[in-house]
Amino acid sequence: ARPLGCARPTQSRTSSSLPPSVPMAPKVLMVAEKPSIALSIASALSGGRMSTRKGSTDVHEFDGMFQGSQAFFRVTSVIGHVFSVDFPPAYQNWEGTDPMDLFNAPVLRSESNPKAHIHRHLAQEARGCTYLVLWLDCDREGENICFEVINCTGIPENEVGRRIFRARFSSVTEKDISNAMDNLVLPNKDEALAVDARQEIDLKVGVAFTRFQTRYFQGKYGNLDSRVISYGPCQTPTLGFCVQRYQQINTFKPEKFWSLRTYIIKDGDEIQLEWDRKKLFDFDVTVMFQKMVPSDGALKITDISVKEECKARPPGLNTVNLLKVASSALGIGPQTAMHMAERLYIQGYISYPRTESTAYPASFDFRSVLSTLAHNPLWSNNVRTLMDAGFVKPRQGHDVGDHPPITPMRLAPEEALETDAWRLYQYICQHFIGTVSHDCIYTRTAVEFASGGEIFRCVGHRVTSKGFTSIMPWLAVGENNLPTFKKGDTINIHKVDIYEVRLMSFSQPHNT
Structure with a gap:
């Protein structure tokens, strides 16, 4: 994007009642989606040299540079959507209104939280301001709130690009905030209108x-x-x-099934072979096969295949996959995990946690993130190895055009976070390191046996390069080294057992 504005702190103001330090300096109103984000933005752009006063939401003030000139900044926030939709009073009566009529009824927009007086607050803070910079979350809802804010300030919408600008950012680190301020863009009216349509459809x-x-x-x-x-x-x-x-x-009705477990002895080790038929739902037929298998007296080795295989590193982490891991592996429910992730984002530890994308932009600075993570002893060895030997770019994921994948942005000390928040942050860090690590490479050896017309197999794995599984060991390939076999040889059958399993869960595969 073409740089439209920048903010750099100048002399600090010690009292909010003092006039701007530069006479006639233009005033810039900046609005975030939450008070905590407004504080992070103001702190980053002012270098911590700002004054704060109370309002419907806090207002942070400081002097700086905007579009090459000195300016006076006000940074405040909304608390989510400013407006909500509802039907006019004439349609509120259940008995007097046919539900079908609601689909053609007009809708009204009113303040979502009248007691907070956000509309009045924004109008007051916009008085005398030359510019408006919108720091709402970078998604469709955020674009919609951008135009709600514009409406509240009274600055004409046709001033977009001249007096009204949009900051796009994915984390609240000082670097990302400064970069967003240096590369202001325009709010997206089409996305805002899409949310208007969705709200009206949901209501009706x-x-x-x-x-x-x-x-x-x-x-x-x-x-x-x-x-x-x-x-x-x-x-x-x-x-x-x-x-x-x-x-x-x-x-669901539970069912029994049966399978054969055939064993051989090789180099003093007992090896269980996998039956090609997997399982049968008829016990008598299973018994028939149990008697047929030893009829040849021994198993003949009919095929041996050895090939190198690859377990691919994961793509970037999106919201759905984060919540899946939090629930299934960390024991943290989706709502709690999302709350923790948003808190980590507000604290500047991770990027924006609501994203569908698993693909990073081409310009993403992976080395910078790795350099930040290198100072944590839990994974410092992995990170330094990657930086010395060379990391790889993540797999090509899916880019839906919202935000980059969830990424650690700043090193978090374990003692600064609650236990579950630390575990979630730790997973996000390990996942990111895994995405820029090499794939896991292993050799797969499969030996095929035949006897009595039935086929059996045993498979062995030998890892040659751990790759990303060294930082994500729960995804490691289980090693199982087989003894040496030769095609055409025969080997005695140690025993053939029948084992019974009851298919108890609807989710279990039902194959025959």
Whole structure:
């Protein structure tokens, strides 16, 4: 993006009541999405030399440079969306309004939190300001809030590009904030309008179906609290998936299956062979195969394959995968994990945690992040090895155009975080190091045996290069070195057993 503005601290102001240190210096209002983000932005751009006064949300003030000239900055914030949508009073009466009429009804926008007086606050702070710089989160919702803020300040929307600018950033580190300020862009009206449309659709669909199904179910089920049975375009389909899964689990009938375990003795070690048929759901047929296998007296080695295989390093980390790992491996629920991730972001330890992308931009500075992580003894050896021997760029992931993958931006001391927050941060760091590490390389040896018309196999793995699994050991390839076999040789069968398993879970594969 073409650089549109920059902020550099000049002389500190000691009192918010003092006028700007430079007469007639233009005033720049900067608005963030949360008070904590506003504080981080002001601290980074002022070098900590600022004054703060109370308002609906705090206002941080300092002198600096903007577009090559000295300027006076005000940094404040909203608290999420300023406005929400609803129907006019004429459509609020359930009895007097047909739910179908709601789809063509007008909608009104009013303050989401009237008691916070954010609209008035922004209008007051914008008085006398020449420029507006929007520091809202860089997603569609953030773009929508940008235009809500513009509306509140009273600065004409057609001043976008002249007086109104947009800062794009993915973390609240001083480096990223300064870079965003040096490369201001324009807010995206199309994305903002997309959110307007989504809000109106959610309102009309949600209210219309809520009223319809509440009336429909009233009195039909004695144990149903039918005062309000709400419908949501997201929540109701999700509930449908949950109910469907619940019914599948409850109606599932456990089944028994049987398989053969064939054993041989080689170089003093007992080796279990895998049956090519996997399993059967008929016990008598399984017994028949058990009797057929030893009929040849020995197993003949029919094939040996040795090939080098690769376990690929992971792509960049997005929100969905972070929450999956937090839930399944760390025992942290999605809501708690997201709250922790947002807190880590606000503290400047990680990049923006709400992203669908797993691909890094071509200009991403991987070496800088690695240099930061090199000072933690938990993974310093891995990082220094990568920096000395050469790291690789992450796999080509999916770029949806929102934010880069979740990345550690600053080294966090363990004692500064709560236990679970540290574990989440530690995983984010290990995942990033894994993405720039080499793939895991291993040799796979497969030996095929035949007897009685049945095929059996044993497979061995020998790791030749751990690659990313040295920093992510839970993804390591299990080593299993096989003894030496020769194609065409025969080997005595030690025993052939039948083992029984009950298919207990609906999620278990049902193969025959």
